[in-house]
Amino acid sequence: MSEFIEHSPFPDSPVMPKLMPGEATIQFSCHKGISCFNACCKNIDISLTPYDILRLKKRLNITSGDFLVKYTFPYEMDNDGMAGVKFKPVEGGSACQFMTAEGCGVYEDRPTACRYYPVALLSMRKQNEFTEREAYAMVQEDHCKGHFEPRTITINDYRKEQGVEEYDDLAAGWRQLILKKKSAGPTIGKPSQRSLQLFFVACYDLDRFREFVVSPTFNDVYILDEALKQQIANDDVALMQFAFRLLRQVLFGEVSIDTKADAVDIRLARKKEREEKLDEIAAKVGPIEFTRVDPNDKYNIKD
Numbered sequence: 001m002s003e004f005i006e007h008s009p010f011p012d013s014p015v016m017p018k019l020m021p022g023e024a025t026i027q028f029s030c031h032k033g034i035s036c037f038n039a040c041c042k043n044i045d046i047s048l049t050p051y052d053i054l055r056l057k058k059r060l061n062i063t064s065g066d067f068l069v070k071y072t073f074p075y076e077m078d079n080d081g082m083a084g085v086k087f088k089p090v091e092g093g094s095a096c097q098f099m100t101a102e103g104c105g106v107y108e109d110r111p112t113a114c115r116y117y118p119v120a121l122l123s124m125r126k127q128n129e130f131t132e133r134e135a136y137a138m139v140q141e142d143h144c145k146g147h148f149e150p151r152t153i154t155i156n157d158y159r160k161e162q163g164v165e166e167y168d169d170l171a172a173g174w175r176q177l178i179l180k181k182k183s184a185g186p187t188i189g190k191p192s193q194r195s196l197q198l199f200f201v202a203c204y205d206l207d208r209f210r211e212f213v214v215s216p217t218f219n220d221v222y223i224l225d226e227a228l229k230q231q232i233a234n235d236d237v238a239l240m241q242f243a244f245r246l247l248r249q250v251l252f253g254e255v256s257i258d259t260k261a262d263a264v265d266i267r268l269a270r271k272k273e274r275e276e277k278l279d280e281i282a283a284k285v286g287p288i289e290f291t292r293v294d295p296n297d298k299y300n301i302k303d
């Protein structure tokens with residue numbers, strides 16, 4: 001490691017600017033009893049993947065909406081306003097809300113970034129390339145003494161040890177969306193506000209996304225077979241994978257979900273039906289007499 005530090009062109013950055021393959025060997029060990037125990041959780045800057053959120057909200061037995069409000073804040077991943085989500089630290093401090101004196105309070109469900117540390121995953125995709133490449137870099141921070149522990153391990157084995165593989169597999173669809181958006185650049189244009197909102201809800205607020213998928217608005221447009229409907233109604237992982245599929249279709253035109261040819265007609269018919277209902281009600285109620293309300297009069301006493 002010292003060789004990387006000495007030759008780093010970015011002396012202030014903790015990320016070593018040397019890309020490493022999975023076969024590379026690192027020297028590192030983290031364990032209870034190490035002098036810096038918990039130091040990395042006291043000053044956090046942790047981005048979350050959709051699968052991180054899914055695991056944590058399940059562990060805490062709360063909705064994705066409640067999880068987002070209590071434990072996260074959104075940030076912009078690019079200039080077009082594509083949102084990411086980071087851990088919100090403790091009130092008035094910089095420590096993780098899940099840190100305890102014994103270590104991580106959600107260890108079995110800790111996020112991807114915590115599992116990887118001190119390795120950083122770098123996903124790259126060149127313009128017009130259809131597959132992304134993955135490489136790794138080391139993060140070397142002064143407070144972390146794990147780099148001086150006498151244990152060597154390959155990055156691939158470290159990923160296995162930390163249970164990262166499942167996390168990476170299940171967040172792959174989300175990473176592809178972000179990479180594709182970045183590598184496509186201005187060619188796909190700026191996504192509409194509605195697409196950006198859909199991206200946020202579909203990726204991070206799964207419970208709200210489920211409500212949307214079962215709503216008449218969604219089913220007026222998309223055709224899902226019964227088996228898939230059942231799956232996404234009962235299984236968060238299936239719902240999340242479906243969210244990535246839908247976003248590929250909405251953002252990049254990669255069609256994999258059938259749409260109703262008469263979707264527009266159906267929506268217009270519903271609108272007409274709603275308007276007819278309103279006319280019917282209005283005819284029954286008759287003309288409404290408006291009264292002047294004085295905003296300073298809290299009892300709304302009429303003239």
Ligand code: SF4
Nearest residue numbers: 041096098099104114
């Ligand atoms: S989730 Fe756990 S490991 Fe990650 S920063 Fe919080 S306390 Fe530390």
Ligand code: SF4
Nearest residue numbers: 030036038040144146
């Ligand atoms: S060795 Fe590094 S990762 Fe482990 S507790 Fe210390 S600072 Fe955190």
